[in-house]
Amino acid sequence: MSSAFSGGNRAGVDGGNASSNRPVRTTYLSQAVLNLHRVYEQNRQRLQKKDGAKVPDPIAVPQTKGKPRLLLMGQRRSGKSSISSVVFHKLPPSETLFLESTARIQKDSLNSFMDFQVWDFPGQIDVFDNPNFAFDMDAIFGEIGALIWVIDAQDDYLEAVARLNNTILHLQRGYPHINIEVFIHKVDGLSDDYKLDIQRDVTIRIQDELSDQGVENAPVNFHLTSIYNHSIFEAFSKVIQKLIPRLGQLEAMLTNLCRTCRFEKAYLFDVNTKIYIATDSTPEDMASYEICSDYVDVIIDFTEVYGSWQRSPEWRKRLEGPPWMQPLDDQVACEWAESGMVLSEAQRPIMLREVDRFLALVAIMKEGSYEKMPQINMNVDVVVKGLTEFFEITKPKDSLTPGAGPSAAGSVPT
Amino acid sequence: MGKSGSGKSSMRSIIFSNYLARDTRRLGATIDIDLSHVKFLGNLTLNLWDCGGQEAFMENYLSQQRAHVFSNVGVLIYVFDIESRDVERDLATYVNIISALVQYSREAKVFVLIHKMDLIQPMTREEVFDRRVALVRRKTAEAVAILFATSIWDQSLYKAWASIIHDLVPNLSVIEEQLASLGVAIDADEILLFERTSFLVVSRWTSPEGDSNPYGDRFERMSNILKSWKHTCSKFAGTPRNAEQFSDFEYKMGANFSMFVTKFTTNTYILVCMPPGEARFNSAKLNVAAARPWFKFLDGPVIAPAAVSSSHMIGVGAAGGYGGDYGNVPSLVSEGGY
Structure with missing residues (x-):
């Protein structure tokens, strides 16, 4: 399983985890390439000075396809x-x-x-x-x-x-x-x-x-x-x-979720950078962004400390043995990271759900709605599925199906 | 104690008053001695003497106030600024302080914090620290000091303070024993017990499996993480810094692990890290709630209230019930709790 949180290896910490998904300082061009680049440029310039005429544009530029x-x-x-x-x-x-x-x-x-x-x-x-x-x-x-x-x-x-x-x-x-x-x-x-x-x-x-x-x-x-x-x-x-294709569709999905589940604010976070790529249509609010982004941080830290090392086979065997008699994967309700916490003040809950390898949905809920967590979880399940499909559809640049992001139509109003 | 500007008041504010590291810039110089009483775990009151470090004050402590300052000391925490330019002089003052301490409170424990380690390049930190340790050790043969490298910008501060506090906690052996039986009963990998306001680790238990966790510094890291999370919550909710900020925190990392942090007794929070599984998780939560009465003694009041930080309360009878056998923690949900 690859997950935004379970990758958990920061630079310098080698947890021996084969499926490390968090990018650890990947410099795109090596210095050698950069130097070649410079030599090429210098030659081109010299040519330019000699003839004074226009030199054809370089073709040897490394193309970085589709990367904004x-x-x-x-x-x-x-x-x-x-x-x-x-x-x-x-x-x-x-x-x-x-x-x-x-x-x-x-x-x-x-x-x-x-x-x-x-x-x-x-x-x-x-x-x-x-x-x-x-x-x-x-x-x-x-x-x-x-x-x-x-x-x-x-x-x-x-x-x-x-x-x-x-x-x-x-x-x-x-x-x-x-x-x-x-x-x-x-x-x-x-x-x-x-x-x-x-x-x-x-x-x-x-x-x-x-x-x-x-x-x-x-x-x-x-x-x-x-x-x-x-x-x-x-x-x-x-x-x-501003660089995301069909941002409006994403925002509509989040707004819809907020309305059905009575969330105060929902964010879709890029876990690695804590940049939020979409939010619902309610007014921007720095304080909610701060707490949600810190929440992502806490989850990353927890995962790093407790989730980045391999448990022994005996441990697994014991947990899958009696009285459970089920593989561990079947014992959990959600294969991705999920979390919820309750603020003491006004009993306001905040929830987090991992969407895919890079994204997590974080939402601040209305006070006292912690008891409705099961229903909310169902709604979130639907939206998460929708989001996954959305990113599958928008990934290839030449996709011709506009607005195909499925909405959370099947969600249960709470 | 320590030289002026070495960071004594800053670390005190961070640990006991929930300051953020960057907020400590606002603190001014401490004049003379700043006395504070910190309630820790309900029945333990720490008398914290934050001694201003300007030379005039220091001389005063060593001469006129000598008996007043150095008698009945439980713990001396001496802070060195790693960036100090005049190391020889710092050490000379330190030696004077130690000899005064030995004169009046022979039993006192000495902790030396080499502070502001963040100012040293990460590569050379260990080396610089080792050199300083050797220097301090050579100067003071008469008192066995325990040294820590600290910085207010990372978790190292919590490590130092957790070990300072550790020996002062009353009924420690009882707490440890009960945590262990709770841990076995709910099938946990690790249990940490935090004090409510400072979020210092009071006690902990780790299963043999949890022991293979490669992160040796995880306890102070957890303190640091939860403390800053608490601060975020207070900023968001607009509640006072020292108030209780969150009551419950659950996290399930798929088929990897589950954990929760929850309010335990009035003065403590408990963190449980455990294997994945919905049923297991829910029953553990219920069992932890059911175990609360067994830890009620953490909230005191105890028969002989501890007035001074140096009082050791181990073995003194506390509010009852903790001797109970943990084998019979009611296992409320045992299977199939979906």
């Missing part, structure tokens, strides 16, 4: 590598102090419900204005899903904003469909008023500059983030959600 790409860019020391380490490699935020500055493009590929790549750009490289190194724009921006621009809010950000403007203008010419997400970063420790002031200031500076250049309605979004709280995950969630 997230690009992390920004000034040096603005926190790009820290962000990718915290979100994608589970590095504790306090340890990011020890990260060294990124010298070359760091490419990570993530296997999750949707495979995507994260490219971490060194801040000192300016892609558009580099006298001694021309970048292949198509290779970088061709398949990009979103460009994340990180601005250090605690530093003088004028230069960063100027470079961002420059980047947006370049992108608008060639790749107008790219979402540009601006992370106004390191806002922990700033007062709420000051945060909003900075956000307003940055927004105005960018919009003014863009409209001066005649660019209107560029897809630029702003997020206030910090690695020391959940805001970075929340921001990434918003970024990723």
